[in-house]
Amino acid sequence: MADDIAAERASLDETAIEESAADAYPLPDPLWKGDIGPGCAKVDPILIADSVRKTFGGLVAVDVEHVEIPRHAITALIGPNGAGKTTFFNLLTGFDKPDSGSWEFDGTDLAGVPAWKIARRGEVRTFQLTKAFGGLSVIDSMKLGARDQLGESFWACLIPPLWRAQERGIEERALELLKQFKLYEKRDDLALSMSGGQRKLLEMARALMSAPQLVMLDEPMAGVNPALTQSLLGHIVRLKQQGMTVVFVEHDMHMVQAIADWVVVMAEGRVVAEGKPTEVMKDPVVVDAYLGANMDRDLGEVVKEIRASYAASRPEGGSAQ
Amino acid sequence: MMNWNFLWVALSELITPQTAAYALAALGLAVHFGYTGLLNFGQAGFMAVGGYAFAMCAVTFNQPFWVCILAAVLGSVLLALLLGVPTLRLRADYLSIVTIGTAEIVRLVVRSPEMGTWTGGSTGINRSGASFFAMNPLPDDLSWTLGTIRYNSDAIWVRLVAWTVVVLAGLFVWQIMRSPWGRVVTGIRENEDAVRALGKNVFAYKMQVLVIGGVLAGVGAIFAIMPTSLQPDNYGTQTTFFLWAILLLGGAATVLGPIVGAMIFWALLALTDGIVAAGVSTGVLPITTLQSGQIRYMMVGLAIMLLVIFRPQGIFGRKSEVLFNG
Numbered sequence: 001m002a003d004d005i006a007a008e009r010a011s012l013d014e015t016a017i018e019e020s021a022a023d024a025y026p027l028p029d030p031l032w033k034g035d036i037g038p039g040c041a042k043v044d045p046i047l048i049a050d051s052v053r054k055t056f057g058g059l060v061a062v063d064v065e066h067v068e069i070p071r072h073a074i075t076a077l078i079g080p081n082g083a084g085k086t087t088f089f090n091l092l093t094g095f096d097k098p099d100s101g102s103w104e105f106d107g108t109d110l111a112g113v114p115a116w117k118i119a120r121r122g123e124v125r126t127f128q129l130t131k132a133f134g135g136l137s138v139i140d141s142m143k144l145g146a147r148d149q150l151g152e153s154f155w156a157c158l159i160p161p162l163w164r165a166q167e168r169g170i171e172e173r174a175l176e177l178l179k180q181f182k183l184y185e186k187r188d189d190l191a192l193s194m195s196g197g198q199r200k201l202l203e204m205a206r207a208l209m210s211a212p213q214l215v216m217l218d219e220p221m222a223g224v225n226p227a228l229t230q231s232l233l234g235h236i237v238r239l240k241q242q243g244m245t246v247v248f249v250e251h252d253m254h255m256v257q258a259i260a261d262w263v264v265v266m267a268e269g270r271v272v273a274e275g276k277p278t279e280v281m282k283d284p285v286v287v288d289a290y291l292g293a294n295m296d297r298d299l300g301e302v303v304k305e306i307r308a309s310y311a312a313s314r315p316e317g318g319s320a321q
Numbered sequence: 322m323m324n325w326n327f328l329w330v331a332l333s334e335l336i337t338p339q340t341a342a343y344a345l346a347a348l349g350l351a352v353h354f355g356y357t358g359l360l361n362f363g364q365a366g367f368m369a370v371g372g373y374a375f376a377m378c379a380v381t382f383n384q385p386f387w388v389c390i391l392a393a394v395l396g397s398v399l400l401a402l403l404l405g406v407p408t409l410r411l412r413a414d415y416l417s418i419v420t421i422g423t424a425e426i427v428r429l430v431v432r433s434p435e436m437g438t439w440t441g442g443s444t445g446i447n448r449s450g451a452s453f454f455a456m457n458p459l460p461d462d463l464s465w466t467l468g469t470i471r472y473n474s475d476a477i478w479v480r481l482v483a484w485t486v487v488v489l490a491g492l493f494v495w496q497i498m499r500s501p502w503g504r505v506v507t508g509i510r511e512n513e514d515a516v517r518a519l520g521k522n523v524f525a526y527k528m529q530v531l532v533i534g535g536v537l538a539g540v541g542a543i544f545a546i547m548p549t550s551l552q553p554d555n556y557g558t559q560t561t562f563f564l565w566a567i568l569l570l571g572g573a574a575t576v577l578g579p580i581v582g583a584m585i586f587w588a589l590l591a592l593t594d595g596i597v598a599a600g601v602s603t604g605v606l607p608i609t610t611l612q613s614g615q616i617r618y619m620m621v622g623l624a625i626m627l628l629v630i631f632r633p634q635g636i637f638g639r640k641s642e643v644l645f646n647g
Binding site for chain 1: 493496497500501502503504505507508510511512514515516517518519520521522523529
């Protein structure tokens with residue numbers, strides 16, 4: 001346990017967000033064209049969704065008229081629970097089928113394309129509830145992520161000389177990524193022996209094995225301790241520095257402000273606001289739908305208030321149990 | 322005076338062609354369930370289809386041996402496609418429901434009197450191995466004795482070939498499972514959606530797996546029927562559950578498990594049968610001979626329960642690959 005903490009501390013220092021490091025692909029300034037607002041056009045969009053709609057029975061889970069994701073930027077998708085963020089994620093990555101709508105990734109139409117083909121085109125995702133390969137070793141989980149493996153076709157797998165060289169290359173790349181994510185020492189362990197946080201790191205590292213253009217992270221920081229959150233943020237920023245586009249779902253506005261270039265706010269299935277992180281938080285619609293009236297207040301004060309109202313509701317002289 | 326001959330019978334069970342057939346079918350089940358997580362409860366159906374394709378080709382249509390082997394392989398492939406296309410996109414439980422039903426349909430169809438002209442109805446097909454034994458290169462007067470059991474030239478020939486095929490099949494499964502292809506398949510067992518998210522065509526892999534495991538069972542059945550006969554009722558649900566018992570006994574995600582499991586299973590069955598029969602004949606056990614036949618299955622059931630409770634990974638399995646962990 002103490003070792004874990006020490007390791008996370010060390011990784012925190014090294015992966016601390018490098019403000020000075022130059023981005024491989026400088027973002028256009030501004031990112032958007034025309035009027036800023038829900039569904040506004042971007043200078044260089046990588047993903048464009050048009051009238052995507054999904055209902056579950058009578059419930060309209062997602063009803064997005066138009067949204068564009070800027071290339072090479074970090075976009076945060078925020079919104080209250082039940083806003084349809086994960087459903088929207090599932091639709092864009094082919095894990096769920098919409099009732100109607102179309103969307104294109106990097107100029108090609110993705111509507112109706114199955115999830116595995118979308119991943120092959122360079123749009124990979126992680127899951128809100130981490131999906132680890134428990135019975136596989138960490139290194140094998142990583143190798144599984146690599147694209148275009150000859151040894152993964154049935155007939156070729158019977159003839160190792162065909163794919164041995166490629167396999168070595170994949171292993172090298174996997175080990176390199178594991179070092180980056182501080183999982184190198186764990187390479188031969190089974191994924192099920194890892195902590196929740198380590199699994200999150202592994203899932204992200206595994207997705208990177210395919211050298212994607214767009215990385216979609218569904219609540220990458222959920223259930224992770226502050227030190228590891230810091231290191232995850234560092235990793236996300238590094239993805240951007242390496243030229244990838246990142247979309248992530250997050251609830252903590254401080255995290256969003258720290259790394260996002262752009263924020264898309266969803267509520268009740270729709271995109272209700274868009275903008276730069278600092279500005280979108282001032283939007284009354286966002287404050288109303290998501291952040292709540294207490295957002296600018298000190299948490300201590302709010303707690304005091306709740307305690308006071310709790311005490312007042314008790315009968316006088318009632319003993320605490 | 323106690324008769325100890327059953328010890329030799331039990332020992333001989335280790336190498337019977339039937340044991341080899343079950344080893345192959347259980348190996349196929351290991352590919353399905355142990356490595357990929359496909360719940361196939363109709364492995365007996367694959368054996369029946371392979372066996373009938375071979376026997377009908379050889380006896381009903383009088384075709385050469387290799388054509389009949391090909392027919393058995395094609396029959397198993399067809400059954401796998403038939404089962405896989407509608408179910409493999411659905412959740413795992415659908416495959417299990419459909420396979421258990423299909424296996425019974427296969428059995429009931431081939432044993433129906435209407436099919437009698439081709440399948441022999443409920444009596445099945447005899448002497449399907451004639452062309453195989455005609456190929457026997459061993460000297461006619463060759464014989465080998467194991468205790469009280471004497472093997473003639475043909476008996477040695479079929480055992481030799483059957484176990485060679487088992488060894489080759491074992492090497493084949495070992496090779497595919499240690500390749501990147503096997504890695505994808507194991508990934509599917511652990512988490513299908515995650516594999517999909519990494520850009521692999523999960524459906525195609527599951528289909529390949531279903532075909533490979535099915536062909537192993539279909540080809541295996543040939544060795545069980547050649548020296549004896551093909552009986553439709555040997556491919557009921559009981560056979561499927563024997564195969565599951567063998568798989569769990571040996572270890573689901575292993576190559577040696579199903580093979581050694583099949584040997585132990587049939588030897589144990591013969592051993593318990595012998596012990597119970599001896600107990601009955603000497604008057605130690607207060608039951609009839611008829612009842613003693615059922616007791617051994619109860620003992621098998623008890624053994625499987627104890628195994629799953631106390632050693633869920635089987636004899637050769639790794640604790641980390643136990644599949645009953647919820």
